Amino acid sequence: MAVRKLEHVGIMVANLEKSISFYTEIIGLIHLNTIVHTNGVIRLAFLAGADARETEVELIEGYNHSLPAEGKVHHIAFTVDDVEAEFDRIKELGIPLRDTEITTLPNGSRYFFFYGPDGEFLEMFQPGAK
The missing domain is CATH 3.10.180.10 (2,3-Dihydroxybiphenyl 1,2-Dioxygenase, domain 1)
Structure with missing residues (x-):
């Protein structure tokens, strides 16, 4: 299989x-x-x-839309070219942010979390070096 x-x-x-x-x-x-x-x-x-x-x-x-926001599936990540521009755009639109700043991982990947309309965790992710 x-x-x-x-x-x-x-x-x-x-x-x-x-x-x-x-x-x-x-x-x-x-x-x-x-x-x-x-x-x-x-x-x-x-x-x-x-x-x-x-x-x-x-x-x-x-x-069953009443499941907790942080459940079996923790979040969905979307690949973006410019995480800073997305962070500013999401903030300007008044979308609730989970993170107050962009996180950078050791490999250079950068991301932030925000909330969808039902409280689901969403992530904008800019890949770093492979």
Whole structure:
């Protein structure tokens, strides 16, 4: 058995339209499609990055949006070219920040955390030296 790729990461949300708007307008993902589950209750929206669509973010409405923000999946990281510009942009938009400054790792990678519309942890990540 071999895993070929990471398909998607699911995030339970309270309001699908609000979350789609956040992930497209603030994060910059592309909304691929929205479907209703076969049970007729749960709605699913799939989003992906403009350049790399191998892994998708799945927003799930109607299941259990009341899970704690820091649960089994700790956070989702998005690769960016300029973490400082993203930090300033997120701050200017009034998006709640988890970090008050950008963290730099020993390999030069830099990142910061902020919160999504349902309190989920999100990260903007600029890779360092490989």
